[in-house]
Amino acid sequence: MLLVEGLQAGYGESAVLHGIDLAVAPGEVVTLLGRNGMGKTTTISTIFGLLPARSGRVSVGGADLTNAPPHRIALAGLGLVPEGRQIFPTLDVRENLIATARPGAWTLDRVLTLFPRLGERTGHMGNQLSGGEQQMLAIGRALMTNPRLIVLDEATEGLAPLIRDEIWACLAALKAEGEAILIVDKNIDALTRLADRHVVIEKGRVVWTGDNAEMVASAEVKERYLHV
Numbered sequence: 001m002l003l004v005e006g007l008q009a010g011y012g013e014s015a016v017l018h019g020i021d022l023a024v025a026p027g028e029v030v031t032l033l034g035r036n037g038m039g040k041t042t043t044i045s046t047i048f049g050l051l052p053a054r055s056g057r058v059s060v061g062g063a064d065l066t067n068a069p070p071h072r073i074a075l076a077g078l079g080l081v082p083e084g085r086q087i088f089p090t091l092d093v094r095e096n097l098i099a100t101a102r103p104g105a106w107t108l109d110r111v112l113t114l115f116p117r118l119g120e121r122t123g124h125m126g127n128q129l130s131g132g133e134q135q136m137l138a139i140g141r142a143l144m145t146n147p148r149l150i151v152l153d154e155a156t157e158g159l160a161p162l163i164r165d166e167i168w169a170c171l172a173a174l175k176a177e178g179e180a181i182l183i184v185d186k187n188i189d190a191l192t193r194l195a196d197r198h199v200v201i202e203k204g205r206v207v208w209t210g211d212n213a214e215m216v217a218s219a220e221v222k223e224r225y226l227h228v
Contacts, residue, residue, distance in 0.1 A: 035202070
């Protein structure tokens with residue numbers, strides 16, 4: 001589905017990524033982990049063509065999309081839930097959801113069924129929603145593109161515990177339906193209940209990768225790289 005090989009990128013004269021390798025297979029849930037400032041968001045931005053790759057390769061479904069414009073990445077089947085949500089503040093819930101919709105299994109009604117809170121607020125503007133509701137809207141908007149892979153950057157950051165539980169339940173439901181997911185978050189306990197594999201980066205390099213059982217068993221990895 002997604003294959004990233006030797007990805008290098010940065011800002012101005014500063015190099016941030018130094019050869020990132022990761023892959024997500026169809027139906028697989030993979031985490032991208034690391035402390036703040038280690039290159040997680042830069043990796044995602046480069047995958048989506050928001051930041052140019054200096055070298056390396058990004059492939060989606062076998063097609064080389066390195067440095068393709070963001071709309072081509074979306075058309076290839078990648079949906080993004082960005083850090084900070086970035087919903088349209090002056091559009092209402094319904095308008096946010098249909099703004100980037102593509103035909104497919106995910107329809108407006110289906111998203112509102114997945115997130116009943118949004119169904120109760122379809123006429124509310126984006127800036128009238130709580131942080132948790134905005135995150136649900138950002139996920140719903142990504143699903144409305146009918147992606148083959150959904151990417152979430154800081155999936156539950158800053159949300160109240162009850163809202164976090166709703167988001168994790170939503171992601172578990174997506175996994176059960178066979179949705180491929182690449183996810184960044186700091187809640188290791190929740191991630192190890194959801195994910196199949198984990199990729200840990202430090203200073204723009206992959207320092208550890210393993211399956212979920214290996215992550216659960218490895219106190220050293222969590223203490224050394226994640227401060228858990």
